[in-house]
Amino acid sequence: MSSSLLKPSESPFLSDLVNDARRFVLSNSWVIERAPLQIYCSALVFSLTKTQIRSRFEHLIPSWVSHKPGVNERWPDLVSVLEADSTVTSVAFSPLDDLIVFGSRDGKTRIWNYVTGTSLYEFDHSKSVWRVAFSPDGRTVASELEDGLISVRDFVNGSMRNLTGHSSGVAGISFSRQDSNILASLSYDMTLRVWNTHKAHEVRFFSVPGRTVTAVAFSPNG
Known part of the structure; x- marks a missing residue:
């Protein structure tokens, strides 16, 4: 049938x-x-x-409600408002679920369900968060701190790894579309590093001489 x-x-x-x-x-x-x-x-x-x-x-509506409040006629275009306690520095949507992650200057990474407006996870860091990104499988969030450290957290099972190596802040981070354990980071120290986040170690290193580059991305085939 x-x-x-x-x-x-x-x-x-x-x-x-x-x-x-x-x-x-x-x-x-x-x-x-x-x-x-x-x-x-x-x-x-x-x-x-x-x-x-x-x-x-x-x-x-109960008959004892004799005077109804004045309200608008139709739904507004705005669905929900999510607020942080400090300046928001970076935002990313989950590729799978109705989730959004944002980092802020108060050293927090927050994950919300933007449909229901529910706060789901909050992670504290020692430094301001500059960049955030979701992995393609929607399980992992990477948070880059102002000193160049990258914190990678599997918020489903709670595990966390730190990626260390950059000597300055990171201008951009990006997960491979083909492998949720592969992350690239481009830093103001003029280096591009590719990491295996599951093993928490660097697998590629590139020097980026000349003018500062501020974004990094993987090709669709990885």
């Missing part, structure tokens, strides 16, 4: 309803998680007036 997913173009009304319900749940997740029985008098009464969820379920 074969089956297929319904495409949004085949049922635009259903697609719009599902998207509207998703925005409703995400924007009211704090209330729903803590007091689900209050959803009609708390989440629904504060929902946007022209949304499908509000229109379909407004009659379920």
Whole structure:
């Protein structure tokens, strides 16, 4: 017996309803998680007036709510706002999951679910974080500190390795698309180093003479 997913173009009304319900749940997740029985008098009464969820379920708002708060009509383009305690220096999206990582000057690397707005992991470092990057398998985050040290953490199992060798800050880091254990780093000390992050050692070294280069990337075939 074969089956297929319904495409949004085949049922635009259903697609719009599902998207509207998703925005409703995400924007009211704090209330729903803590007091689900209050959803009609708390989440629904504060929902946007022209949304499908509000229109379909407004009659379920308790009658004792005699004066409803003034709210906007439709969902804004902005989905969520994630805040750090210090200046954010670098941001990267996970290639697989709804995750985002950012480093900041207060020496922290933070991983969030940007859809739900939930903070998942926070790692403290001794120095300001200049660069961050996700590995292709989405399991590992590399954080480059201002002194050139690169901290590589598998946030799934909690393991961490430090890559040392640069004598100055790193201008760019990049994982190989073909191997999540291979990382390149380009430093202001005029060197390009390729690392095996699993073994925490350097596998290639290149001198980069002349003008300072500020970015590094792998070719698609690695």
